[in-house]
Amino acid sequence: MRALLSANAELVITIVKIALLLFIVLTVNAYLTWFERKVVAHIQSRWGPHRVGPHGLLQPLADGLKFLFKEDPTPAGVDKFVYYLAPLLALTLALTSIAIIPFGPAPIHLFGHDIYLGIAPLNLNIGILALFAITSLGVYGVALAGWSSNSKYPLFGGLRSSAQMISYELALTMSVVGVLLMAGSFNLRDIIDAQAHHPERGLFGWNVWRQILGFFCFFVAAIAETNRVPFDLPEAEQELVGGFHTEYASFKFAMFFIAEYTSMITVSCLCTIMFFGGWLSPFPASWTFTHYLPSVILIPFGLWVIMDGLRYETVFGRIILPGAGTALTLLGLALIVLPQFNNFIQAPFWFLSKVLIFLFVYVWMRGTLPRFRYDQLMAFGWKLLLPVSIVNVILTSFAILAKMQWSAK
C-alpha cells in the first residue's frame, strides 16, 4: 500500500486536490447564492433570507435539500438523451474550467512533496487557451437544454444564448490579447509574474492600468458569457418564463444553477489573474507591515462572530457560530505568531479577496442594472466591444514595439 502510494504520489495528490477543490467550489457556490440574496435584498431595502439559521446562514442547505427532494418530471416529447445530457454538460464544463486556475505561487511542503495550489500542472503553457476552450464548449449545455425541451420558450432561450455567446466570445478572446502580448505567454502563472516586475509600485504595476480598454471589453464580454444581468437574455423571466431551463426541475435545474455560479467564480478568478495581479499584494513590497492585514481582518471578525452567536438561542447560533468565531480568531493569532505561515498566506489571501470583490460587483450589477434589449445586446457586442478590443490589440502591439526599439537604442 505504502509503495503503491509513493509510486503514484503525483496521481494521489492530484485526486485529493480535485476532491478538495470540488468540495470548496460547491460550498462557495452554495454560499454565493446566500450572499447574492442578501446583497440584492439590502440593495432593495429588504432583509433577505433570515429565518433558517442566524442571518439565514442555513438557507443554502435548505435549498439544496429542497432541490434533492423535489419531484423530477420529464416532460412529454423531449429528446431524452439530449435532455439529460445538457445539464450534465453545463455542470461538468463549468467545474472543469476552475481546474486551470492557479491560486498561489508557493508550494506547500507535505509528506516530502511540493504541493502547489491549483490542479493544472505548473507548465501548462496553453493555460488561458485551455480555459477559453472549455468555456467555449459551455454554450452547448444551454443551447441543447433549450432545444431538447420540446417547448417554445426554452427554444427561444437556447437560440438567444447561442447567438449571444458566439457574438461575445470573439470580443472576450480579443480583449485578452493585449495582456498576452505584454506577458509573452499563455501560462496564467507567467501572466501574474509579468505584473510583478515592479514590486515597489504595488497595485500600479498591475495590467489594469495599461490595459484599461482590454479590461473593459473583457469584463463586459465575460458577464455576457456567463449569462448574468444585464446580459441574462437567455433566461429573461418576463419574456421567456424561465428561459432555457423552464422544463427542468429538481436536481437537473440545480445543475444549471451550480454551473452558472461556478462560471461566475471562474470569470472572477480570470479577471483577477489577467488584470488585477492575481495573488500580488496591492501595496509596495517594502511595506511589510501590510502582511498583518489578514490578522487585522480575521481577529475582529472572529470576535464579532462570537458576540453575535451568543445572542441566539439555537444550537447553530450558540455553539457553531462562537466555535467558528474562535477558530477565526485563533487563525488570526496564529498568523501573527508564525511568520512563515503568514508569508505563505499572503498570496491566497489577496487572490481570494480580489475574487470576492469581483463576485460582489457581479451581484451589485444584478441589483442595479436593467436588462439589455436583444438588438441592443447584439449591436453592443459587434459594433462596440469587438472594434474596441481590436484597437486595443493594435495599440498594445505598437506600444510594445516602440518600447523595444527605444530600449535597443
Place this chain on the structure above:
Amino acid sequence: MTTPLIVFFVLAALAVVGAVSLILQKHPIHSALSLIVVMVALAGLYLLMGAEFVAAVQIIVYGGAIMVLFVFVIMLLNAGVEEHTSLSKMAGPPGLLLVLALAGFVAATVARSGASVQATTQTGALSSTKGISEMVFKDFVYPFELTSFLILVAILGATVLAQREKT
C-alpha cells in the same frame, strides 16, 4: 501497452465512433453532436502529440465556434428528421465502395511507411506556440496571407448575398 498508447486508442475509437454515428444518426442535432465528439477527440489526439496550441485552437474554433454555429442554424431552421428519397437511398452502395477504397488506400499508406503507432505520440515542431508562429509568420507567410485574403473574399461574398436577399 504504455499509457499514451492506451489513451491514443481510446481517443481514436471515440473519433471513429463519432464519425460513424454522424452519418447514421437520423436527426441533424444528433449528427452535429457526434461531430463535436469527433472534434474533441481529435483535439485530444493533438494534445497527445504534444501540440498543445493546436489542440486548444481545435476546440475553440471547431468545437466551440463552428459547431455552435451549426447547432444554432439547425435550431433556428427547426430542421426535423431527414427524409430519404429514392435517390439518396441509391447513393448508399457507391458511397460504401468509396469508403472501402479510401480506407484501403490509407491503410496501405500506413503499412508501407513502416512507422509504428508509437511514432504518433512524438512531439514535433508544432509543439510550441513559438514554433507555430515562426512557421506561419516567417516560413509560410505568403501562403498564410493568401489564405486569409481568400477568407476575406468569402466573407465579402456572404455579406453581399445576405444584403441582396434583404432588399
